[in-house]
Amino acid sequence: MTLPRLRSALALSTVALVALTACNAEDAGDGGKVTIGFVASLSGTYQTVGEDMRDGFQLYLDTHGGKLGGRTVDLVVADEGDGPQTALPAATRLVQEDEVDALAGVVAGGSYAAIANLAQENKIPLVGANARPDMKSTDWLWHTSYISDEPGIAIAPYVKENVAGPVYAIGPDYQGGHDELRGFVDTYTKLGGVLANPDGKTRWTPFPGTSDFLPYLNEIAQTNAKAVYCFYAGKAAVDFVKQYAQSDVADLPLYGAFLTEGAILDAQGDSAKGIRNVLNYSPDLDNPANRTFVAEWSARHDRQPTTFAMASYDAAAVLDRAIAAVPAGQDVSPELINNAIGALGTIDSPRGPWQFSPKTHSPIQRWYLREVALDGTKLSNLLVEDLATVGG
Amino acid sequence: MADAYLIPAVNGVAYGLLLYTVAAGLTLTFGVAGVLNLAHGTVYVLGGYLAVSLSDGTWTGLALGALAGTGAGLAAGLLLWGMLRPIEGRGHLAQALLTFGVALAGGALLVRAFGTDELRPSLPAALDAPVDLFGHRYPAYRLGFIGVAAVLALCGVLLVRRTRFGAAVRAVADDRDMVAVLGLDPRAVMAGVLAAGGALAGAAGALGAPILGPGPRTADTTLLLSLIIVVVGGLGSIGGAFIAAIAVGQVQSLGVIVAPDWAPYLLFAAMGVALLARRRRWAT
Amino acid sequence: MKKWPTLAAVAAVLVTLVVLPFVLRNFALLTIARVAALGLLAASTALLTGTAGLPTLGQVAPYAVGAYTAGHLAHAGAVGLVQILVAAAAAAVFALLTGLAVVRTRGTVCLMVTLAVGELTAIAADQWKSVTGGTDGMARVPAVRAFWGGEPMLKGVPLYVYAVGTALVVLVATWLMLRTRAGALVRGCRDNEERMRASGHRVGLILLLTHVWAGAVAGVGGALLIAVQRYVSPADVGFEVSALTLLAVVIGGAASLWGAVAGAGAVVAVRDNLAPAGQAPLLLGLLFVAAVYVLPRGLAGINRRRDA
Structure with missing residues (x-):
């Protein structure tokens, strides 16, 4: 039995290809920078939701000089696709390859459950901004939308x-x-x-x-x-x-x-x-934060702002304030961010003020x-x- | 109590007739040309997207959509025929794999062009409203669809049973060597059958868009359901496909209410049983 | 003369596999570990499609049985070795039962029967919530320890060694088996069934045993999937995965186990790395079409059947 040369070449080139992907990662240890991994569906059934979320997060960055807590943000966006089978490899890559300081986003509950596991094992804070199933342990997990029930x-x-x-x-x-x-x-x-x-x-x-x-x-x-x-x-x-x-x-x-x-x-x-x-949101809510949010959003997009965009905007706001709490000159680490989120207090949001529940780590908020x-x-x-x- | 099942049953007929139109095309290509066309669902979706794009809430838009869907399906069938020509004689499997690749790439192109949402056409106001059916509300379009599709199905059956063309089709479906015996040009038969199969799928996609609209998953759903119908209906039999399609429609509509735990398995189980029962004849 | 390139290729691949953990970073190693799982699935498909002449779209079914079995064992605290062995056994039993139907069919009908088997399994994975977790899948599978007393495997290097090592053992065992008389019998059934029958061989039994073996190989693949990904859902065992596997086999050459594994690597590389976001299906589809035209030998195993 011989192995045709074509196939050996194929095998070798495959190995080489996979190896190539490993070589283009950069080191993220510089004190003036922070790397955030954002996971959302940019293809598949929930594409419109995922795009709203990405744009909401991006809106906050754009209106805050591309910085969170005074540090330049390296935002790595990954496609969640239709569920965990695409979301998990994408998030794994953010953690293992890009070595992000925090994860945010996530459209679907199934993806969330899988990514939450990953975040907890690797001790990286995950600021979810959409579906959130019941979790046994909320260490490292934060949430800016709501719990599904x-x-x-x-x-x-x-x-x-x-x-x-x-x-x-x-x-x-x-x-x-x-x-x-x-x-x-x-x-x-x-x-x-x-x-x-x-x-x-x-x-x-x-x-x-x-x-x-x-x-x-x-x-x-x-x-x-x-x-x-x-x-x-x-x-x-x-x-x-x-x-x-x-x-x-x-x-x-x-x-x-x-x-x-x-x-x-x-x-x-x-x-x-x-x-x-x-x-938990309506675009016609009458408060200053929402007026700013809606105006900035409408200046960039011709669709209405949604709760998806709002919750991701808030996820960026949460990270902004948490990273700002890390003393200047000190390296930002996932653990420092996580501790800082826990001490945030009231967050002023387009939906009205809310705060993290100490137990579930998701918002105590008004519903409409x-x-x-x-x-x-x-x-x-x-x-x-x-x-x-x-x-x- | 029978009243409770009336609407699901009528609805199952609408669904079944839609599936029949799609599956008839697949039956034709498989039975006559011997091509297991795994891109059939993609042609359905193509027809659907065209109908949605051309629809503007008028009857003209609806008619244009149906024509464009049928035409595009026909063209797609011919394109497939052209693509299959170079691998003639390489067997069913090479053909199945090629059409599968076409389905994958074509589906991706369609999603790129039309987005990831499942789309619905905008219908003329008269069709976009409920009508009264034995004291129940039922979407007017579906009722109209049942009428149109039933007429189409009847024409199809008459065409196959009563005309010389139909006799030739049946003869070839029974025994592919009959092409030569009947003095037909096998290339013309292949082209004609693939074009006709494509046209049926395209027409079904256009007319069925309000019921089973085009979207990223629609091609797979349509293909798998039509495969089940073709197999259960007896691989190449138009009449058998009709009965199977109505049955599948009922399982999808009535079944989910009456036996929600078993309905999902029923279709593929029926397909497996039908295949094993008929394996001798189709063992090649 | 023919042996040289083969030996060189084998040596090159082996050396590369040993060197990789020292060169590559975590994520790339995890990707290769995932390819090992999918590679076993592809190899089992190649074994049936190419070597035994039973073209199949349904090997995801024993793969699923293996994955869910291993997932439950992981939850119960079993070590990797036990997971692999039990998953293989469960998948083999499953393949024995479905094989009773599958080995009676040939050609396109076989393709469709196996499609039905695969789809029924995916539906069961969807519906049988108490066992599979339904659409949401089986999440939070604890990290696997390879042996008793070992460390739970979380990072690239141990998972790479575990998955690639296991896959190599299974593949070499299968390859050696195919070089014996047993392998010749299987190929005989594919090439000339009538003659085999005439000379008193029990074709059905030979094919059934091959089907069981292929099922066990796919089951091990499922167990590796659980160890690497620590998650399984109906989407991991659906029609799309069957199709990708078949593509890997077409690219790699239906009759070659190693080709199938390389094909799986190529497919994963295209899907995860080469294609711009969202364009993977287009690229894979074109690859599929090109493979049919350009690599007719890739289909050689299939075509040797008299189904033209």
Whole structure:
């Protein structure tokens, strides 16, 4: 048996290629610089979310002279793709190759769980800015968005009070969906609410395979539901909302978390009108930090700022203040950053002031009820009222 | 209680008819030309993207989209035929691998051109609204689609069963050596069949865009579902594919409600069983 | 005369493999360790597709069985050696069961049956949440110790040694086996099934045993994946991975185990390093098309079947 020369050459060149990638890393030990690794989906299902996050982080850098805590930032952006299978190698590379001082970003909960493990093992702070599953240990982990069950907890009392009768709960069958729905269902039933679902349990739709929701919507129409609560994001949210408006349940009020946030609202169009949803941000919030944020954002992008952009902007703000706490002249280290984040106190944000919960390391913050309506000629999520302050 | 299953069942028919249109093209290329075209789903998506781009909420836009989708599918079929020519005689597997590479590269180009979102066309107002169906609301477009696709399917079946062209197609599908016996030019048969298969996929993509819209994952979904239909329907049988497509539509629509735990496995399990049951005839 | 380039190539590869940990940084070593896992998957695909003449899109199935098995063992605190052996055994049993169906088919039908097997396994990985963690995958797998009393492997060097070493042992064992009479019998079934039957050989049994062996090889690959990546999800064992594996095999030459491993390396290099962000599928697709045209010999093993 001989090994054809072509293949030997192939094997050797492969080895050489892999070796090449190892040689272009630079050393990051210089006291005036800090290396930040930013992970977000720049391709795949969550691309628009990932781009909002990257742009939010970049906006903070651009409006602060490209510096965090007075030190020049070397920002290394990595593509998270559709989930952990792409996110984990990308993040591993940031840690092992670029030797970043801190990680930030991360769109999906599954990616977060995998990257959190990596950050903790390598003792690097991770400032997550989107999905956040429940974590057993929060050492090295920080969060600027919210824990996945909090939107449901925040809106459940409002739904209980304003809907006369049982509510049907439906959501996608993955960890993030389970967390979101659990927050709502547990709080709602604790307040004496009754689910309209026939077996008293949330209906799960296969994820990511479901694009046809009509069978499920038809099932809702068979119950005595007076309203529907759901959590969907991305393309599933578009399909769900559009088909909802054309189904037997079109007249039932639809409540949701996330459902209409970001670029998907354009795709949903008029079928999204009147949907009430809960979030920690609305672009029309009236506070100085938000006025600055919205103005700077609108000067650079022709899309509306989203909670994704806002939370990443805050992640940069958190790092800014934490790095500033490291005495000038001293090298920035992951451990110093991590300790400094823990001592930050109140953070002034476009969403209103918030602070890290000492237990979960995610924000204690105010939640808002919003409704999709025309803002001029464009559909937008407009603020209806403040809901509860949740977190911790 | 039967009422509860009415809408999912009707919906399953719409879905099934859509899948049938796609799978009919695959059946044709596999049954007659012997090409396992793994780029078939990508042609579907191409038709879908064109329809979405041309749609502007008018009937003209809708018609243009359908025409463009069909035309592009036809062209894609011919392109594939051209690409397959140099490897003629290298067997099914080389063909399958080539079309797979085309699917991968073509899918990437389409995503580059149209973005990563799953798109939907904007429909004429009359179609973009619910209609009343036995006291239930149901999307008007899907109801219309059932009508159009049923007519198309009927034409297809009549074409294959009642015309000389159909007789030739059936003869060749039964035994590929019949091409020579019938005095047909095998190259013309290949080109025609690939073009027709592509046109069917393109048309399905254009008309089916409001139901199964073009996006980064759509090509894989469509290809795998059509493969199941082609296999379960008996590898090359148009009538068999029709029954299989309706069944797959029902599993996807009714199945997820009635047996949510088992529905996902059902399709590939059926495919495996059908393959093993028929393996002798198609062992080559 | 032919031996010289071969020996030189083998020596060069071996020397390179030994030198690499001293030259390369962490991440590059981890990448090679990942290639070792994928390489075993590719080798098992090549063994079936090229050597046995059973073209397959379904080797991700035993790979998945191996990965999830090793993942559970890691959670239970088993050492790497145990993980590898049990994962191989579990994957072999799985391959025995599915093989009963697969070895009855040939050509395109075989491709489709194995596709069904692979897809059913990916669906099961998705649905069977209590065992697999569903879509989110099995996360937080503790770092693996190679042997009793060893250190948990976190960094590039130990993982490189562990993964590349294991892969070499498995590949050499397979390669040696193929050089014996057993290997000749397997190739005989591929090249002339009728004659084999006529001379009293039990073709079905020979192919079934090959299928089981290939399953075990893929299972070891799964166990290595867990050790290196410490995470597995349905996406690691889906259609896309099957396709990449097949591409590796096409590039490397269907009948060559080593070619398949090199092909896996090339595919990973293109996907992770050469392609500009998001362009990997385009490049891989073009590579696929080019491979079919330019490397007809890469498909030699497949074509020897009379399916033209």
